[in-house]
Amino acid sequence: MKKRYLIASLLLTGFATSSYADIRVNGFASIYGGQTLGSDDALYNYSDELDWQNDSLFAVQVSADVMDGLSATAQLLARGSDDFNAEFEWAYLTYEVSENSQLSAGKMRIPFYRYSDFLDVGYAYRWVRPPQSVYNLSFSTYEGLSYLHNSTIGELDSSLQLMVGAVDTDITAITDSDAAELKDTIGINWSLSNGWLTGRVAYFVSEASIDVSGSSELSGLLNGLQAYGLNQQYNNLAIEEDDAYFAAIGIGIDYNDILFDAEYTQFEIDNSILAKQTQYYVSLGYRMDLVTLSATYEGNDDENSNDQFNQVPRSITGPGGVQIPVVAPGTNPPLYLQDATNLALASQAAKSNAYSFTVRYDFHPSAAFKVEFTHFEDDLSNNDADLVTFGVDLVF
C-alpha cells in the first residue's frame, strides 16, 4: 500500500515539475446502503441487516499530458466491499495516434459490456448497479494494449476498439477465489450511433486456465480420473489452457426522454467443467427533467451441454481383460466417478431472473440520489429475494 502511494506521489511530482505537464484530477464516489427485505434473504452480498459497504466506493483519477499526444492516467479506487483499500483500477499511457485514434497501454477495463468502461461511475448511468445477471463476471480489468478509433460513417458515429492482453487475477469460478489466467486475450468492441440509437457488438477470445485446487471435491475428482488413466475425460473437466470466448450484443435508445437498453451476452470455456453462460436484460426508462424512472428485467441461464455428461466410463478394461470399476477409492457403497463427474457438471447449472425498479433524482449538478428495488428469483432452488438499495453517486 505504501509503495503504491509512493508511486502515485512520484508520478505526481514527476509530472508536476515538468512545466509542460497539464495535470487533471477528477474523482467519483458512491455511498450506498442496502438490505434485503426477507429474513435470511441474501442478494448481491446484502443480507437482512442494513449494509453501507457493498456498493460504496471512492475514486480519484489523475491524468497528465506528458507531451504532445502522450498522456498518463491512473485511477485509484477504494471499494467498500474491499474495506476501502485503495487499488489502481486503471493505470495506462495513451498516445494520440491521430485526431480520431488513440493507442493505450497498461492496466485497463475489458470492454465486455456496454457499460464496462464506467462500471464504477454510478453517476454515468441510471441504475444503482448495472443489471447483475449480465454484469456478473468477477473480474473486469486486463493488462495490455487498446486501440480506439472514432470515425463518422455517413451520418453515424462509429467507435471501434481493438484490445489484446492478458488477465491474471483471482476470480469467482468454482470457489469464491480461484487463481485464473486468461492468456492471449484478443477482442473487438464496436459501437455505431446515430445520436439517439446505439448498437454495439463485442467479441473476445482467450486461452483460459483456472486453478481449482481450492475445491477439494473437484481436485479429488480430477486426481481420480488421472489415476485411472482417463486423460481425455480429465482434460474435458479441468480448465487448463482451454479456448474461451465471450460475445455480446447490445442496443441503447435515448429518444425524447424515453430510454431503452438491452444486452445479450454469451460466454463459454470449451472442454471444462464450467457451463456455457447466457444472460440478458432489457430496461426501459423515462426521464422527467431531474427524475429518471427505470424498470429492468434480466435473466441468466448457465448449463453444460448434454454431450458432456456420461463421458466417464463406469469400468475400464484392465490387464487380462478384467473389468475394473471406475470408482473413488475407499468409498462404500462405491462412488462411481461417472456419477461424481455428472454431479460436478450439473452443479454448474444456474437459472435466475430478476426485475428492478429504479428512481434517479439529479438533486445537484454533480450528484444523483438513487433508490432501487430488486426482486430476484432463483429458478433452480425456487428461492427468491427482495432487495432495496439507496444512495448517492457523485463526480468531481
Place this chain on the structure above:
Amino acid sequence: MKNFIILTLILFTSCSLSAAVDVIVHPSNANAIDAGDIKKIFTGKAKSFADGSKALPITQADGNPATDEFNQNVLNKSSSQLKAYWSKLVFTGKGTPPEEAANDAEVVSLVSKNPNLIGFVSKGSADGSVKVVQSF
C-alpha cells in the same frame, strides 16, 4: 412535489425570457461553422475546424444563464446529462471536457487572444475583438 412546481416555473420563466447565446471565434477564423460543427466540437467529437486547425472549445460555469441556454439549445442536453456524458469519457481516458470560463467577459477575452478557441456568450456580450459565427 413542491420543488417540481417551483422548477417548472423557473423553467417556464427562463424560456419565456428566451435569453440567447452567441457562439464566438477569433476574428481571423474564416471557417464556416454550423450548428452541427459546434455540437461536435463541444462534445469532443471533432477536434479541428474545417481548415484543419485545432479547435479548442471553452464553456462557462454551470448555472450561468448562457451555459444553460447553450446546453439546452445547441447540445440538447441538461447539465446533469452533459456531466454524465463527460464522466463516461473522462474516466475512460477517451476525452476531456472543455475548459471552463467564469463568465461572458472571460470568454470574450480568451477568444480574442487565440485563433483556436471557440466559445459562447450571452447575446450582446460579444464586442469587436471577436467574431460571432452563430446565434441560438
